[in-house]
Amino acid sequence: xxxxxxxxxxxxxxxxxxxxxxxxxxxxxxxxxxxxxxxxxxxxxxxxxxxxxxxxxxxxxxxxxxxxxxxxxxxxxxxxxxxxxxxxxxxxxxxxxxxxxxxxxxxxxxxxxxxxxxxxxxxxxxxxxxxxxxxxxxxxxxxxxxxxxxxxxxxxxxxxxxxxxxxxxxxxxxxxxxxxxxxxxxxxxxxxxxxxxxxxxxxxxxxxxxxxxxxxxxxxxxxxxxxxxxxxxxxxxxxxxxxxxxxxxxxxxxxxxxxxxxxxxxxxxxxxxxxxxxxxxxxxxxxxxxxxxxxxxxxxxxxxxxxxxxxxxxxxxxxxxxxxxxxxxxxxxxxxxxxxxxxxxxxxxxxxxxxxxxxxxxxxxxxxxxxxxxxxxxxxxxxxxxxxxxxxxxxxxxxxxxxxxxxxxxxxxxxxxxxxxxxxxxx
Numbered sequence: 001x002x003x004x005x006x007x008x009x010x011x012x013x014x015x016x017x018x019x020x021x022x023x024x025x026x027x028x029x030x031x032x033x034x035x036x037x038x039x040x041x042x043x044x045x046x047x048x049x050x051x052x053x054x055x056x057x058x059x060x061x062x063x064x065x066x067x068x069x070x071x072x073x074x075x076x077x078x079x080x081x082x083x084x085x086x087x088x089x090x091x092x093x094x095x096x097x098x099x100x101x102x103x104x105x106x107x108x109x110x111x112x113x114x115x116x117x118x119x120x121x122x123x124x125x126x127x128x129x130x131x132x133x134x135x136x137x138x139x140x141x142x143x144x145x146x147x148x149x150x151x152x153x154x155x156x157x158x159x160x161x162x163x164x165x166x167x168x169x170x171x172x173x174x175x176x177x178x179x180x181x182x183x184x185x186x187x188x189x190x191x192x193x194x195x196x197x198x199x200x201x202x203x204x205x206x207x208x209x210x211x212x213x214x215x216x217x218x219x220x221x222x223x224x225x226x227x228x229x230x231x232x233x234x235x236x237x238x239x240x241x242x243x244x245x246x247x248x249x250x251x252x253x254x255x256x257x258x259x260x261x262x263x264x265x266x267x268x269x270x271x272x273x274x275x276x277x278x279x280x281x282x283x284x285x286x287x288x289x290x291x292x293x294x295x296x297x298x299x300x301x302x303x304x305x306x307x308x309x310x311x312x313x314x315x316x317x318x319x320x321x322x323x324x325x326x327x328x329x330x331x332x333x334x335x336x337x338x339x340x341x342x343x344x345x346x347x348x349x350x351x352x353x354x355x356x357x358x359x360x361x362x363x364x365x366x367x368x369x370x371x372x373x374x375x376x377x378x379x380x381x382x383x384x385x386x387x388x389x390x391x392x393x394x395x396x397x398x399x400x401x402x403x404x405x406x407x408x409x410x411x412x413x414x415x416x417x418x419x420x421x422x423x424x425x426x427x
Contacts, residue, residue: 211399
């Protein structure tokens, strides 16, 4: 989300700035605010923001107290593996759960059917056996064919559980590879203490946020942006625009475009309800930088690409920008039309605003092909290179003055190169 729009909304980037493995910018859309205005109906961005408008041998079992004999295998809690196998405490081998050379199983931890582990993986505290490139959650075993996210994130924050919430600006809930951010960057920038906002995990395991922003001023250039963040802001760890941690929420992002084969966003029932529909938009967006923001202090934000799903009735008609561009793209069965494009947005990046076909909508479910949108932009507009980086994908609501309401999600799934990450909650 852009921090400062001329007339329209800005998207906000998301919270905190910490660890050297992350980065974000509050001057961009998506959680952050964008420096430089934008017109009504368009989206702005700032770090984290989005523009407005994540055994026993041969199948047998060994009694407790036995010793291991197989090559390379090791046992926990008295179990013994045969060649390459591992047993869980007391040690019966679970169907199909074997380890390759050097793998060990933790007490009580067994691989579930089909979930084999191979050397080279790592486990989080108390976890089961490592799998190639994969991790198991504390105390657990890898699920069939997949991996689970560690129970703490890059800042040491544990997974959120049902009933958790925060109403503190720039704080977030850990949803696995995904952050749920209380991002009120616009109100903070304006010193507007009357804004109320809370992000929470509900009793039915839905999650979302509620908001109530009074008259704060800012000429519709400093909205707030409660949001979901996947990845890291494109601005660099030392940027004053950060509104979210400087470490990535997921190991899947950032990724260099030359290595990106697929990227999708699956939204399960994004429902928005406005008790006071002042000036707002609901959206998803993603960011492109010239360099990796986890390793470069000045990664160079190159582009913000945002798609509006919902917006208030007058947002596109007055007080903001008109749709002055043309072009359409189908991205995963969902159609979008290019509405607005501008170079030199915010602190100098390029801005692309799409609108969903037949919008605005108050409820959205569907799988969006992020890479198809990106490929269309790169083909239509020169200047992009495959040496650039996809840093972050966000979903949220830009909220400006005299606007109140709620938003809820059943689930969100982000997929990069065939690996998917959905919302996780502590038990």
